[in-house]
Amino acid sequence: MEVSGIHAHPGQQGICMKTLRRLFDFHGGIKPDYRKESSTGDPITVVSASTSLVIPLHQSIGGPPRPIVCAGDRVLKGQRIGDADGNVSSAVHASTSGTVTAVEMRLMPHTSGLSALCVIIEPDGRDEWMPLQPFDFRAATPTQTRDYLRDAGVVGLGGAVFPSHLKLSPGKQGKLDTLVINGAECEPFITCDDVLMRERAEGIIKGTALMREMLAAATALIGIEDNKPEAIAAMNQALQQSGIAHIEVVVVPTRYPAGGAKQLIRVLTGIEVPHGKRSTDYGVQCFNVGTAYAIHEAIDLGKPLISRIVTVAGNVGQARNFEVPFGMSMQNLADRCNPRPDTDRLIMGGPMMGVLMPAADVPVVKATNCVLVGSPKLFPPPPPEMPCIRCGECAKVCPADLQPFELYWFSRAKIFGKAQEYNLFDCIECGCCAYVCPSHIPLVDYYRFAKSEIWAREKEKTSADEARERYEFRLLREEREKQEKAAKLAAKTAAGREKAAAAIADAEKPAETPEQAAKKALISAALERARAEKASVVPENTGNLTSAQQAEISAIEARRAEIREMAKPHLPPDD
Amino acid sequence: MNNSPFFLKPTSVQSVMLRVMAALIPGIAAYVWFFGAAILVQLALASVAALAAEALMLSLRGKPLTLFLTDGSALVTAWLIALTFPSIAPWWLTVFATVAAIVIAKHLYGGLGQNPFNPAMVAFALMIVAYPQLMSQWPAAGNHEFAAQLQAIFGTRTIDAIDAMTMATPLDALRTALHSAEAKTTVAGALQSSTASGQFGGKGWEWVGVGYLLGGLWLIQQRIITWHMPAAFIAALFVLAGLFSLVDSTQFAGPMFHLFTGGAMLGAFFIVTDPVSGATTPRGKLIFAAGVGLLTWVIRTFGAYPDGIAFAVLLMNITAPLIDLATQPPVFGHKNDKGQTP
Numbered sequence: 001m002e003v004s005g006i007h008a009h010p011g012q013q014g015i016c017m018k019t020l021r022r023l024f025d026f027h028g029g030i031k032p033d034y035r036k037e038s039s040t041g042d043p044i045t046v047v048s049a050s051t052s053l054v055i056p057l058h059q060s061i062g063g064p065p066r067p068i069v070c071a072g073d074r075v076l077k078g079q080r081i082g083d084a085d086g087n088v089s090s091a092v093h094a095s096t097s098g099t100v101t102a103v104e105m106r107l108m109p110h111t112s113g114l115s116a117l118c119v120i121i122e123p124d125g126r127d128e129w130m131p132l133q134p135f136d137f138r139a140a141t142p143t144q145t146r147d148y149l150r151d152a153g154v155v156g157l158g159g160a161v162f163p164s165h166l167k168l169s170p171g172k173q174g175k176l177d178t179l180v181i182n183g184a185e186c187e188p189f190i191t192c193d194d195v196l197m198r199e200r201a202e203g204i205i206k207g208t209a210l211m212r213e214m215l216a217a218a219t220a221l222i223g224i225e226d227n228k229p230e231a232i233a234a235m236n237q238a239l240q241q242s243g244i245a246h247i248e249v250v251v252v253p254t255r256y257p258a259g260g261a262k263q264l265i266r267v268l269t270g271i272e273v274p275h276g277k278r279s280t281d282y283g284v285q286c287f288n289v290g291t292a293y294a295i296h297e298a299i300d301l302g303k304p305l306i307s308r309i310v311t312v313a314g315n316v317g318q319a320r321n322f323e324v325p326f327g328m329s330m331q332n333l334a335d336r337c338n339p340r341p342d343t344d345r346l347i348m349g350g351p352m353m354g355v356l357m358p359a360a361d362v363p364v365v366k367a368t369n370c371v372l373v374g375s376p377k378l379f380p381p382p383p384p385e386m387p388c389i390r391c392g393e394c395a396k397v398c399p400a401d402l403q404p405f406e407l408y409w410f411s412r413a414k415i416f417g418k419a420q421e422y423n424l425f426d427c428i429e430c431g432c433c434a435y436v437c438p439s440h441i442p443l444v445d446y447y448r449f450a451k452s453e454i455w456a457r458e459k460e461k462t463s464a465d466e467a468r469e470r471y472e473f474r475l476l477r478e479e480r481e482k483q484e485k486a487a488k489l490a491a492k493t494a495a496g497r498e499k500a501a502a503a504i505a506d507a508e509k510p511a512e513t514p515e516q517a518a519k520k521a522l523i524s525a526a527l528e529r530a531r532a533e534k535a536s537v538v539p540e541n542t543g544n545l546t547s548a549q550q551a552e553i554s555a556i557e558a559r560r561a562e563i564r565e566m567a568k569p570h571l572p573p574d575d
Numbered sequence: 576m577n578n579s580p581f582f583l584k585p586t587s588v589q590s591v592m593l594r595v596m597a598a599l600i601p602g603i604a605a606y607v608w609f610f611g612a613a614i615l616v617q618l619a620l621a622s623v624a625a626l627a628a629e630a631l632m633l634s635l636r637g638k639p640l641t642l643f644l645t646d647g648s649a650l651v652t653a654w655l656i657a658l659t660f661p662s663i664a665p666w667w668l669t670v671f672a673t674v675a676a677i678v679i680a681k682h683l684y685g686g687l688g689q690n691p692f693n694p695a696m697v698a699f700a701l702m703i704v705a706y707p708q709l710m711s712q713w714p715a716a717g718n719h720e721f722a723a724q725l726q727a728i729f730g731t732r733t734i735d736a737i738d739a740m741t742m743a744t745p746l747d748a749l750r751t752a753l754h755s756a757e758a759k760t761t762v763a764g765a766l767q768s769s770t771a772s773g774q775f776g777g778k779g780w781e782w783v784g785v786g787y788l789l790g791g792l793w794l795i796q797q798r799i800i801t802w803h804m805p806a807a808f809i810a811a812l813f814v815l816a817g818l819f820s821l822v823d824s825t826q827f828a829g830p831m832f833h834l835f836t837g838g839a840m841l842g843a844f845f846i847v848t849d850p851v852s853g854a855t856t857p858r859g860k861l862i863f864a865a866g867v868g869l870l871t872w873v874i875r876t877f878g879a880y881p882d883g884i885a886f887a888v889l890l891m892n893i894t895a896p897l898i899d900l901a902t903q904p905p906v907f908g909h910k911n912d913k914g915q916t917p
Contacts, residue, residue, distance in 0.1 A: 027907070032582070111578070188582075262907065274908030351581040372581075379581040384642055386588050387688035390850045393798070400907040403856065406899075423906045431580035438586045439688075445578050 021250055024270040026263045028397040029255040030432045032188050032352070034227065039191045039311050039319035044199055046323045047336075049096040049123040053327030054106050054363040055081065056118045060155040061162045062088035067119060070559075073100045076130035078304050081119045084150050090163040091153045094121055095306040095325030097128035109330070109348050109365055113358035121327065132302035137210070142169065145214065152298040153305040153366075157290030158182055158261070159349060161367045164291055168214050171280030175216035178269050180286040181208050183224040183231065184252060184259035187350030190370040192309040193289050195321045197224065197231035201238035204289050207296030209244045215285055220247045221268045222289070225254040256352065257430040261286040263399050275400075275426040290369075310364055312337045314347075314373035324364045330371050331360035339373045347372040351379065352431040386439035394433035394443060400426045404433035408443055411450035416457070419450050427451075487530045494523040588687075592647025594799055598790030599654055599845065605786040606662070609779030610714045613724035614662040617669050618654055620728075624670040625653035628677035636682065648687050652676055655695035655845060659838055659885070660702070661713045663727040663737065668709055672698035692892045693852045699885040711881065715742035716779035745777035745836045747881045749828060761825035766832070776835025784840035791844025803860035804853070805843040809834060811868025819876075833872065837882040842871070846884065852892045859895075859902040866891045 058064035065082030069075060075094040082092035098121045105115040137145045146165035155161040170176050181204070185193040197204060204222075212220045224232050235249045252258055252267050265284050266272050273279045279286060287295075290308060297303040306325060310333065313319035317338030324333060330346050347354040348368050364371070394404035402423055410419035427447050434443040498520070606614045629649040633640050656673050680694035681687070703710045714724065718740050727737050743751065745766070752765030766772045773781040794800045812833050819827035833839060838846070847853065847864045854863035867887045874883025 030584070032584070266907075272908040272910060277908070347579075347581060349579070351579065353579050354581065355579065356577055374581065382583055383587065384639070386642070386646065387686065389588060389591075389648075389688045390855055391591065391799075392801075392850060392855050395855070396798075396801075401904055402906055403903065405855070422903070423909075426906050426908070429579075434583070435580050436584050436586065438588050438591050440583060440587070442578065444580070448578070 021248070022270075023250070023252060024267055026258070026266045026399050027401050028399045028432060029257060029263075030397050030435055031254070032256055032435065034188045034254075035313070036189065036191050036194065036227070039189070039313045039321060040194060040198075040230075042318075042320045044195050044309060044321045044323050045336075047325065047328065047333070048127055049098075049121075049325045049328060050125075051123075051329070051332060052101065053095055053098075053121045053123065053325060054118045054329070055092060055095065055121065055327035056106070056108060056116055056363060056365055057082040057092050058116050059092060059153075059161060059326070059366045060090040061160070062086075062090065064117070065089055065092050067103045067117065069094075069100045069103065069119060071100055071102050074098070075100060075121060076128055078130045078132070078306055080151065080153075080304070081121075084163075087150070088163065088166065089150070090155050090165075091151045091304070092119075092326075093153055093304040093306050094119075095327055096121065096123045097126050098123040107359055107362055109355075109357055109362040109368065111355045111358065118327075118363070134302045135299050137214070137299055142214070149295070149298060151304075154291065154294050154298050155305070155366050156288055157294060157308055157366065157369070158259075158288035159353075159367055159369055161365075164287065164295065167285055167287070168211065169280075170215045170217070170285075171278065171283075173283070175218070176280060176285055177218050177283035178285075179208070179212050179215055179217035179220040180261075180265050180268055180284060181211075181220060181222040181289055181292055182259060182261060182264050182286055183222055183228075183235070183289040184264050185228070186225060186254070186256045186259035187352055187354075187370075188256075189313040189319075189372055190311050190350045191313075192311045192321055192369050194228045194231050196293060196309050197228070197289055198234045200293055201231075201234040202242065203293045203296045204235070205238050205242050205244060205247065206300060207292035207294070208247055209242075210295055210299055211287060211292060212246060217285070218246065222247065222249045223252050223258075223264050223268050224249060225258055226251045227254040256432065257399055257428070260399065260428055260430060262428070275423070305366065308364075308366060308368070310368050311370040312373065313370065315340045315343050315375040315378050316373050324368075326365055327363045329361045330357060330364055330368075333364060334360070334371055334373050337373070340375060342375045342377060343373050344376055345374040347374055352435070353429065382440045382442070385441050388439055388441060391438060393436045393438065397432040397436050399430060399432065400428055402427060404443055407450070408441060408446050411446040414450075414453070416450055416454050420454065424450055424454075484530060487526050491523060491527045491530065494519075588646045588648065591799055592651050594797055595651050595794065595845065596647065596654060598794045598797075598799075599658070599787070601789045602783050602786035602841065603658070605779075605783040606658070609716050609782060610662055611719040611724050612721050613714065613728060614657065616725065616728055617657040617660065617662050617664070620666055620669050621653035621657040621673045622650055624673040625649040625656075625677050628674045629682075632678055632682035632686070636686065638686070643687065646687065649677055649681075652681070652694045655841075656698050658841060659695065659699050659846075661710065661741075663712060663714050663724050663740070664709055665730055666728050668702060668706060672702045675701055688851055690851055691895075693846060693849045693888050696846065696885040696888045696892075700889060703880060703885070711743075711747060712737060712741045713744050713747075715740060716773075744881060745772055745780065745832070746875060748772075749832075750875075750881060753826065762820075762828050763824070766828075773835075775831045777837070780837070781835040784835040787840035787844055791840070794844060794848075800844065800848040801857070801860065803857055804848045804864040807861040807864035808843045808847050808868040808871075809839075811865040812839060812872055815869060815872045827876065833875070837875070838884045839871070842867070842884040842888070846888055852888075852895065854895045854898040854902070856899055856902040856904055858904070859898040862898050862902065863891050863895060866894065 057067055063085030065084055068083050069081045075081060075097065077094060077097045079094045080091050081094050084091045100119055101122045102120040106118040108114055108116050135148050146168055149165040150163060154164045156164060183193055183197055208220050222235060232249060232251055239247055239249060250268060257263055258267060262273055265279060265286055269284055271282050271284055273282050294305050307323050309321055310324045311321050312334055319337060322333060334346060346357040346360050348357055349355060349370055350372060354372055388405050388408060390405055398404055406422050407419055407424055410422060424447060429444050431444050437443060626644060626649055629644055630640060633643050653673050656676060657669060660669055676694035676698035680692055680697035681690050684690045723740055749765050772778055775781055776784060791805055795802055813830040816828065816830040816833040820829040847867050854860050870887030870890055871883040874880060874886055
């Protein structure tokens with residue numbers, strides 16, 4: 001089913017330009033109570049770090065960055081403190097100037113309650129930037145640009161925190177049809193993208209233009225849900241003033257989860273990117289508006305990603321948006337909005353997909369789009385779970401066209417093969433099914449359980465396979481060694497015999513028999529083989545090191561020991 | 576709640592069931608209007624029996640009583656049994672049937688959400704096989720003598736006296752006429768001569784059907800049921816009856832007659848649509864309900880029982896898992912190779 005979307009540019013002079021763009025519909029979705037108005041009344045408040053910042057090194061998908069500062073180091077705002085670990089990783093920076101007081105394990109903003117390595121910075125209050133150098137990406141190769149963005153710590157700010165540099169290559173064809181910029185922001189309560197578009201539309205447009213160029217995309221479509229008229233107006237105005245072509249602001253109908261990347265791509269282009277496929281294979285790439293802004297700051301201003309807009313809403317006196325330096329405590333941030341006395345929890349993200357924080361003093365990270373203050377009254381415990389009556393309401397709202405109740409039966413019965421057959425891994429965990437379930441079944445929990453069980457089994461299988469391979473290799477090696485030994489022995493005895501034979505021959509001088517000649521040839525061939533084999537064994541990479549390499553290794557070892565030492569007191573005693 | 580989503584839509588199994596019951600009210604009102612208040616007594620009897628049987632089974636199974644007793648599912652089953660049974664049937668027939676539905680068809684299979692067969696239809700099939708005579712004593716339209724009806728229900732009235740207040744249903748009248756020894760009757764002749772005929776369906780029953788239709792449309796508007804099942808059931812019945820009556824209108828009744836007699840409208844919106852025992856995918860729902868419509872027409876036309884909905888539903892219940900398996904809709908991004916919906 002297609003719907004026609006009219007998108008309007010309410011021009012400055014009251015000119016109303018209307019373009020008709022064909023929009024597409026996605027299956028399902030819900031219309032929850034959005035409650036966004038409460039946090040959009042005030043402009044963005046820029047928060048500067050006053051108390052110590054706890055900056056986790058691992059803030060993106062991919063390898064955890066390695067710390068490159070030590071306790072006692074003075075750092076400037078924007079200075080890199082964690083280096084990307086390989087290409088699938090993203091650097092981390094100091095979000096203010098000050099002194100590193102520790103590099104240690106601290107509690108992560110994650111439901112699991114796990115700790116990870118963090119750099120603790122005591123701010124000096126001066127907020128002193130390191131020298132900023134804009135990046136001339138037109139003079140750089142695409143690889144250089146991607147490396148620059150990796151080292152600037154730019155990751156997807158829609159919540160997935162996928163390193164942006166990895167998404168900034170145009171794919172097989174070398175060009176794209178559409179760059180989708182996601183300003184839909186469909187989760188209830190959250191307004192960080194809304195206020196960013198209202199106040200910093202120009203930066204978003206510039207970032208979008210940069211990305212469109214990098215991706216060689218024919219058009220860039222900025223999708224915004226129709227419940228954000230101010231943001232739509234601001235973006236259109238900024239777009240007109242910039243005079244940049246091939247970018248269009250498209251108003252999309254408000255329906256959760258229209259802001260899911262796959263759903264928004266579907267709405268704007270009609271393309272459905274299947275699970276596990278790259279969207280660039282379909283000529284599309286999608287970024288959040290916050291990411292577009294971060295790219296503009298990194299390239300045009302030379303600023304690495306050290307802060308983001310965070311909505312504080314829920315059980316608070318005054319909900320609002322802040323620009324928060326990473327590492328700031330969520331408690332500290334929530335306290336600025338007067339949480340009500342019955343507050344019992346903090347949630348990172350929205351009510352549909354957010355995660356419960358293990359404690360209030362966890363740091364704000366790149367993934368923190370919202371700190372949702374909860375109370376038993378605002379988010380009451382669900383009524384008791386009833387049996388599934390197969391009413392199919394979940395299937396009606398599933399944006400991935402799944403049959404959630406079937407997945408529930410299979411997950412519950414631990415028939416994981418069937419669950420996978422019914423496309424369990426296409427589930428985006430948006431929560432629509434659980435939201436509408438009349439039996440109040442925590443459906444998404446069942447899917448998370450099934451997915452983790454399947455992953456665990458696969459991991460088990462892989463490690464079993466690896467163990468088997470190791471064992472087989474060992475047998476092979478032992479066999480080879482045996483053969484080598486036998487060859488050596490044969491060579492030795494042959495040599496001895498030869499000597500003896502030579503002595504005898506010297507004495508008798510008999511003619512060499514053909515058998516003897518053949519044996520000799522065989523022996524020398526075996527000897528040659530053994531020699532060649534010995535030579536072909538590659539020396540280990542730890543041998544033959546230059547002194548410089550040796551020094552580097554010692555330095556790394558020392559640093560690792562130091563980190564281990566620092567981390568020790570914070571590890572649980574049974575670890 | 577420890578995991579997202581942290582807030583839920585204010586809905587419950589109870590609210591679903593209560594709305595289904597509310598949707599039955601227009602049909603029940605028409606029932607009372609044309610056939611007297613006896614049906615209200617039957618509804619009450621069935622409700623009490625269902626709740627008692629439910630409470631017994633829940634306590635035997637160690638399940639929370641209040642939670643499940645108030646979910647409304649037993650009451651919906653009870654009401655459907657009362658509405659498919661003759662309203663002047665003896666009290667024990669209704670009670671026995673209801674207890675059988677709750678104990679055997681529902682709880683012995685695992686309770687709410689687990690029953691492979693529609694409990695109300697199991698009850699109907701059981702009773703029409705065991706007590707065919709009692710199951711065909713339908714009140715005559717326009718008979719409002721509540722005292723007499725009460726006497727019939729509670730067994731203080733003689734068989735002859737009961738006979739006097741009953742009337743064959745239009746389906747029965749037609750069957751008897753067409754299958755009689757003379758076999759000279761035509762549909763038109765049989766219906767004209769029968770006092771049970773109404774303006775477009777059965778006398779009185781046609782308006783009860785209209786009541787169920789209105790309630791059913793409201794259920795679709797409330798998103799409790801989807802259009803698929805009623806539409807497919809009605810379409811199947813309409814097309815089959817229409818085709819055959821076009822071929823030989825003397826031997827086959829027309830589509831309007833089929834749709835507004837017997838349990839057609841109740842079946843279309845309230846029985847075929849039972850989510851637990853039916854198919855669940857959109858295409859599966861169409862196939863399932865069309866199958867019920869087809870079998871209903873076949874049983875009505877060629878079978879030995881006056882109405883075929885109960886057996887048609889039970890037969891299709893058996894096929895529901897297979898239909899679901901065969902009609903899984905394509906998921907997001909797998910609709911065709913290009914990732915686009917055609």
